[in-house]
């Protein structure tokens with residue numbers, strides 16, 4: 001019974017926009033085995049969305065799912081996973097998820113729901129009002145055409161200031177595959193905005209007056225939260241500061257832990273001076289300043305504060321106030337974001353890519369955030385920007401766009417690194433205006449299709465960082481050798497996995513990392529120093545598997561994989577160890593049902609295997625190894641001709657990657673010839689029905705392993 | 706206070722060193738003695754006039770597991786509590802004022818342990834706080850000295866200078882790591 005479990009809200013909300021039917025179902029009864037979040041989303045797609053369904057078909061479903069740890073006091077818990085048939089996956093759409101932080105997930109839980117499943121398609125623009133048990137489909141005619149900020153404001157005024165709004169902008173409305181949904185001003189999920197638009201769903205606004213029950217011992221819970229705080233580093237779990245401090249044995253100039261005593265949030269009123277011991281738990285918030293990390297020293301004076309997701313002390317969405325952009329570009333002087341979304345504007349310009357970029361890059365970032373986070377345009381992890389640069393600089397556009405359209409684009413501004421160029425370009429994409437706007441709005445695959453450009457033009461060119469299926473690499477061989485390669489073969493979009501990179505980039509000396517690796521994955525050979533790669537071995541494959549399972553778990557539990565897993569820590573007295581069992585300890589206490597690390601990892605494997613099954617089903621082929629788990633040619637090249645396994649190259653060796661994949665498939669218990677799970681593997685993971693379904697369709701390996 | 710109060714004295718010594726470590730300072734035995742006197746331990750320290758209180762404190766310090774000693778550049782032992790003042794930081798403090806050695810040892814430790822080259826800007830920021838002119842002068846001194854033959858630099862494609870020790874990093878690898886370090890912001 002739902003009521004007997006903590007952690008879960010207990011109900012899943014279903015809204016059919018075609019019929020207007022609104023219903024609820026029990027979370028535990030139906031979805032406990034897949035936990036929530038991504039697991040719940042995959043299960044819904046497996047059960048309810050037939051193979052061949054297009055992303056914008058009414059039959060496609062959109063699953064906004066929180067997890068059992070969302071809305072509790074677990075640090076970094078505010079993640080919503082939105083699972084659907086993903087529209088930028090090329091050449092055919094397949095299952096994928098977008099993830100957003102912010103406060104939407106917690107509000108959904110407080111309203112009583114672990115997930116919201118949106119079905120069908122409204123016959124006119126609507127928004128969804130959720131106020132605890134009261135759920136209504138309301139007319140959004142007055143909002144259609146508005147940006148995300150205005151939509152958020154209007155719905156907040158209508159519902160009250162304590163609601164959270166997740167809305168699409170013009171890109172989503174125009175069913176752009178590159179559309180995104182945003183909640184809480186800056187927290188976006190890419191690729192799913194257009195699916196909302198296809199359903200005529202402008203926004204979901206949630207108010208919740210409930211709470212999440214912790215079923216286990218409250219004192220234990222508090223103790224564990226305190227412990228978790230004590231092993232946090234800065235963003236991406238960088239566990240050493242970027243500068244030497246009296247309190248730390250180690251430092252790393254490349255660490256995201258940039259908050260140093262003496263720095264100032266210069267645009268706060270009054271400015272906030274960072275003082276005292278930066279290791280102190282009450283000062284965790286000062287460690288991360290994404291703008292200073294990405295854009296350099298100048299960003300400190302524009303910093304207002306860090307913003308972030310529910311219960312997260314890291315607050316990686318750095319809020320900036322840059323008055324000059326109002327004067328120059330007529331846009332608000334405030335914006336906030338992190339990582340690629342922070343750098344959305346800058347990354348279009350080749351001339352602003354060098355180093356941290358300084359003032360010019362900061363202004364471009366402000367213009368980019370203003371446009372992308374209002375119109376809801378996704379960057380596809382920077383592929384949009386790399387695509388435009390290659391298209392323009394490689395002469396593709398001049399050759400393919402009509403001369404009138406080409407001339408209408410202010411390339412002079414682009415050449416001058418003038419952010420005003422974005423005021424022209426981004427609306428073209430959001431509104432799918434002209435051929436360029438339309439093609440870019442559909443993602444990288446549309447570039448190949450529309451302009452007959454061979455995919456190999458991108459896949460051969462390292463500078464595009466293109467990987468496969470219309471998407472780029474996301475922490476691959478440049479960070480983590482074979483482990484990064486394996487991870488990047490597995491998804492239908494960019495991998496979005498940080499479990500591995502958070503570890504290799506944590507800033508600890510190699511010997512300490514290897515000691516921790518021995519404890520966790522059984523051998524110091526589970527990782528190499530970057531660019532000093534050794535041949536594949538089973539320990540690297542084990543770490544790749546662990547990384548993927550934890551990513552899936554985080555997306556199922558609702559915690560941030562941009563921070564976790566927390567297996568390293570800043571704590572000298574622990575030998576810099578974190579805790580590999582943290583997730584299972586939290587889940588056990590939250591639900592009141594003990595679950596050890598192994599059992600929870602098995603749940604992660606179940607969820608990941610369900611993703612694999614969906615991919616196999618919708619591709620209609622069992623040979624994943626040849627047909628899906630591919631590696632672009634640039635991975636096997638080196639600009640200077642360095643051979644694989646020489647120091648200073650990230651070049652991989654084809655035969656060795658083949659062995660790495662063998663080790664990985666073996667670790668997963670999959671058939672090594674096809675990279676597909678057999679019936680027995682599905683059954684062992686509690687997915688017998690899935691295995692049988694695939695076997696009936698002839699989509700399990702021949703020997704039935 | 707008497708000689709019989711050694712456990713109390715030991716505790717007071719730990720506190721005196723911790724106090725200094727919390728202020729990011731290394732202390733020698735003489736300063737510990739001063740701090741002890743300020744805490745009212747003078748009588749206890751003077752109970753055996755034939756024993757130099759500094760020697761006595763040194764002897765007690767060597768038996769305190771929570772306190773670390775460092776052979777300072779000056780030749781004397783200095784003390785710190787590693788939980789409050791790390792070994793790395795203690796070494797930086799000790800080498801302050803001997804710029805070439807300070808930089809060289811930091812560059813060597815980074816090349817050896819992590820392994821990585823470090824951007825030259827590292828030394829302009831706290832706790833090094835070296836002026837560009839001081840850094841340049843230190844480079845000149847290093848170039849002229851056999852002792853620092855291993856200290857080398859590589860310049861990235863974006864023009865940033867990274868420093869490394871050839872004892873621990875090959876030039877090509879240092880160059881690769883420098884390029885990678887500089888492009889982390891484009892690889893979030």
Ligand code: SF4
Pocket residue numbers: 076077078101102235236307308309310312313314315316317338560562563
């Ligand atoms: S680290 Fe950033 S994205 Fe992750 S939970 Fe915290 S604020 Fe949100």
